[in-house]
Amino acid sequence: xxxxxxxxxxxxxxxxxxxxxxxxxxxxxxxxxxxxxxxxxxxxxxxxxxxxxxxxxxxxxxxxxxxxxxxxxxxxxxxxxxxxxxxxxxxxxxxxxxxxxxxxxxxxxxxxxxxxxxxxxxxxxxxxxxxxxxxxxxxxxxxxxxxxxxxxxxxxxxxxxxxxxxxxxxxxxxxxxxxxxxxxxxxxxxxxxxxxxxxxxxxxxxxxxxxxxxxxxxxxxxxxxxxxxxxxxxxxxxxxxxxxxxxxxxxxxxxxxxxxxxxxxxxxxxxxxxxxxxxxxxxxxxxxxxxxxxxxxxxxxxxxxxxxxxxxxxxxxxxxxxxxxxxxxxxxxxxxxxxxxxxxxxxxxxxxxxxxx
Amino acid sequence: xxxxxxxxxxxxxxxxxxxxxxxxxxxxxxxxxxxxxxxxxxxxxxxxxxxxxxxxxxxxxxxxxxxxxxxxxxxxxxxxxxxxxxxxxxxxxxxxxxxxxxxxxxxxxxxxxxxxxxxxxxxxxxxxxxxxxxxxxxxxxxxxxxxxxxxxxxxxxxxxxxxxxxxxxxxxxxxxxxxxxxxxxxxxxxxxxxxxxxxxxxxxxxxxxxxxxxxxxxxxxxxxxxxxxxxxxxxxxxxxxxxxxxxxxxxxxxxxxxxxxxxxxxxxxxxxxxxxxxxxxxxxxxxxxxxxxxxxxxxxxxxxxxxxxxxxxxxxxxxxxxxxxxxxxxxxxxxxxxxxxxxxxxxxxxxxxxxxx
Numbered sequence: 001x002x003x004x005x006x007x008x009x010x011x012x013x014x015x016x017x018x019x020x021x022x023x024x025x026x027x028x029x030x031x032x033x034x035x036x037x038x039x040x041x042x043x044x045x046x047x048x049x050x051x052x053x054x055x056x057x058x059x060x061x062x063x064x065x066x067x068x069x070x071x072x073x074x075x076x077x078x079x080x081x082x083x084x085x086x087x088x089x090x091x092x093x094x095x096x097x098x099x100x101x102x103x104x105x106x107x108x109x110x111x112x113x114x115x116x117x118x119x120x121x122x123x124x125x126x127x128x129x130x131x132x133x134x135x136x137x138x139x140x141x142x143x144x145x146x147x148x149x150x151x152x153x154x155x156x157x158x159x160x161x162x163x164x165x166x167x168x169x170x171x172x173x174x175x176x177x178x179x180x181x182x183x184x185x186x187x188x189x190x191x192x193x194x195x196x197x198x199x200x201x202x203x204x205x206x207x208x209x210x211x212x213x214x215x216x217x218x219x220x221x222x223x224x225x226x227x228x229x230x231x232x233x234x235x236x237x238x239x240x241x242x243x244x245x246x247x248x249x250x251x252x253x254x255x256x257x258x259x260x261x262x263x264x265x266x267x268x269x270x271x272x273x274x275x276x277x278x279x280x281x282x283x284x285x286x287x288x289x290x291x292x293x294x295x296x297x298x299x300x301x302x303x304x305x306x307x308x309x310x311x312x313x314x315x316x317x318x319x320x321x322x323x324x325x326x327x328x329x330x331x332x333x334x335x336x337x338x339x340x341x342x343x344x345x346x347x348x349x350x351x352x353x354x355x356x357x
Numbered sequence: 358x359x360x361x362x363x364x365x366x367x368x369x370x371x372x373x374x375x376x377x378x379x380x381x382x383x384x385x386x387x388x389x390x391x392x393x394x395x396x397x398x399x400x401x402x403x404x405x406x407x408x409x410x411x412x413x414x415x416x417x418x419x420x421x422x423x424x425x426x427x428x429x430x431x432x433x434x435x436x437x438x439x440x441x442x443x444x445x446x447x448x449x450x451x452x453x454x455x456x457x458x459x460x461x462x463x464x465x466x467x468x469x470x471x472x473x474x475x476x477x478x479x480x481x482x483x484x485x486x487x488x489x490x491x492x493x494x495x496x497x498x499x500x501x502x503x504x505x506x507x508x509x510x511x512x513x514x515x516x517x518x519x520x521x522x523x524x525x526x527x528x529x530x531x532x533x534x535x536x537x538x539x540x541x542x543x544x545x546x547x548x549x550x551x552x553x554x555x556x557x558x559x560x561x562x563x564x565x566x567x568x569x570x571x572x573x574x575x576x577x578x579x580x581x582x583x584x585x586x587x588x589x590x591x592x593x594x595x596x597x598x599x600x601x602x603x604x605x606x607x608x609x610x611x612x613x614x615x616x617x618x619x620x621x622x623x624x625x626x627x628x629x630x631x632x633x634x635x636x637x638x639x640x641x642x643x644x645x646x647x648x649x650x651x652x653x654x655x656x657x658x659x660x661x662x663x664x665x666x667x668x669x670x671x672x673x674x675x676x677x678x679x680x681x682x683x684x685x686x687x688x689x690x691x692x693x694x695x696x697x698x699x700x701x702x703x704x705x706x707x708x709x710x711x712x713x714x
Contacts, residue, residue, distance in 0.1 A: 278645060
């Protein structure tokens with residue numbers, strides 16, 4: 001039974017740790033590989049990324065697989081959450097074997113962060129290594145209800161403090177099963193400097209591709225409500241109008257992991273990450289700017305044991321197409337799940353409350 | 358008077374050479390810099406690129422500016438057109454000075470190609486160095502009517518043999534003038550493996566962003582006509598339907614140059630190219646695949662003489678947003694200008710003829 005989430009890829013587990021209140025509006029999300037690891041690639045495309053262990057995902061670097069991925073709030077401070085995940089994995093003997101004993105391992109745990117400092121009201125209320133440990137425990141147990149469990153979307157985990165344009169952002173997920181049983185799924189933390197909506201109509205940009213064939217038209221916002229959203233508007237005769245988001249925006253970031261149960265090489269995982277960025281472009285405008293640290297990881301679980309054969313060129317083409325699509329859908333789900341949020345650090349309306357969807 | 362074309366950036370000239378008939382359906386387009394050159398960056402994102410002189414556009418490489426860019430049909434054979442452009446520039450004394458005499462120059466002429474071999478019926482009827490010389494002459498003179506001149510769109514120059522999905526592609530251009538007088542313009546050769554349309558409705562994907570605020574709804578195609586377009590369709594319950602284009606597709610490519618009169622560093626030109634790829638993602642689905650050699654050059658003319666100041670972060674943000682937008686618009690214009698084309702090598706319907714726009 002598909003949950004429309006990253007865990008639809010067999011063997012992948014997801015855990016969130018969320019901190020709201022007492023100055024916090026942030027969190028951490030762990031994507032846990034099967035114990036044998038998963039093949040991984042990455043593409044960093046934003047102008048201001050915050051990452052850890054991405055260089056070893058270069059196709060020419062030695063390590064072929066990773067044991068977990070970490071997304072976190074906290075800007076560069078949040079990279080410390082990877083340490084907690086590493087420690088938790090090492091205690092369980094999970095990692096790259098580098099010694100003679102069973103516990104002599106180095107877990108490979110790349111991570112990337114979003115800027116959400118101060119959104120809960122206290123600039124110093126940010127994720128620590130313990131956030132990573134807690135998210136890992138959640139991933140190992142998936143002990144929570146659907147509201148906070150592996151398949152959850154909204155203001156949870158690394159998406160807790162996320163915003164998108166002037167709207168509340170968050171964490172989204174989506175999956176698709178291709179003919180032949182290949183699953184492609186995405187988990188996205190949408191914290192974009194650009195806007196997820198068309199300010200002419202209020203449509204979610206990404207939803208235009210996602211409506212059912214015979215589905216209803218998207219809701220339309222009034223110009224007045226939209227005016228409240230767009231501090232900076234760029235208009236030309238007969239052309240489009242884009243929101244640039246707030247001028248004071250100094251740092252944002254949209255993160256994604258796209259996973260599949262296909263048997264992909266490390267290089268192909270990187271290509272899947274590259275094309276998955278197109279899914280951001282279809283849901284956010286602008287994106288990949290100097291004030292975004294956009295990163296996509298591509299991971300594949302099919303490359304060991306009773307491996308399926310590597311996809312041929314057309315099959316891989318379909319996986320690439322789906323990879324971009326699930327990213328778009330995950331961003332739409334993040335925006336649909338968002339709730340208007342007020343803290344001592346600010347107020348961010350949800351798309352639903354502004355547009356009335 | 359803006360021509361909605363690359364030449365709206367002052368100092369930039371464009372010339373096309375087009376070959377149709379006798380087995381040909383191909384051509385070459387030259388983008389000619391001001392004689393002092395223009396700052397340039399590049400991002401190669403397709404899985405199967407055909408390029409020349411792109412490595413020197415790396416921000417860490419020595420050369421800061423280029424004298425011309427060349428787009429051509431002919432797949433890798435078409436890279437020879439750069440030789441003709443170099444020879445023509447050298448004869449005029451234009452190039453990087455490397456000697457003591459006025460003619461001792463090396464013109465810096467990066468180029469990229471699309472796959473169109475055989476589309477005119479003869480696999481060997483492809484661009485040569487003479488095509489580059491002819492396009493350069495056209496750029497120097499802009500002697501032609503609007504149908505074939507610098508601002509032309511459609512099946513001209515490097516876009517002559519281009520297709521997009523199963524439709525006729527071509528060459529498109531667009532420009533925008535930002536507040537403050539900065540011009541951002543694009544020239545695109547759209548030859549994508551992916552589709553430019555939503556097969557549910559026939560809409561041009563890129564046109565969804567480009568309609569006037571109070572403009573008419575896009576035309577809708579019948580399902581039957583669309584069925585003829587989509588050899589491979591990917592459908593899921595309640596989800597979107599995408600055309601993958603023909604299964605026999607072996608090589609495509611969408612090329613773009615985005616130009617501005619702003620004063621951008623080489624690194625910023627590269628970032629402009631990066632974000633401009635998002636404009637492809639909004640108009641083509643999928644894009645940046647293993648059978649696309651997608652390349653975007655970013656060029657800026659504002660970095661010499663009485664230079665304007667470098668844009669601040671927000672101004673650059675607006676240039677980046679516009680860069681993606683003009684690429685989307687240029688692709689839409691290429692598709693709107695296309696005419697159904699039949700040769701001994703095949704038949705490619707235009708979007709207008711299929712959808713009835």
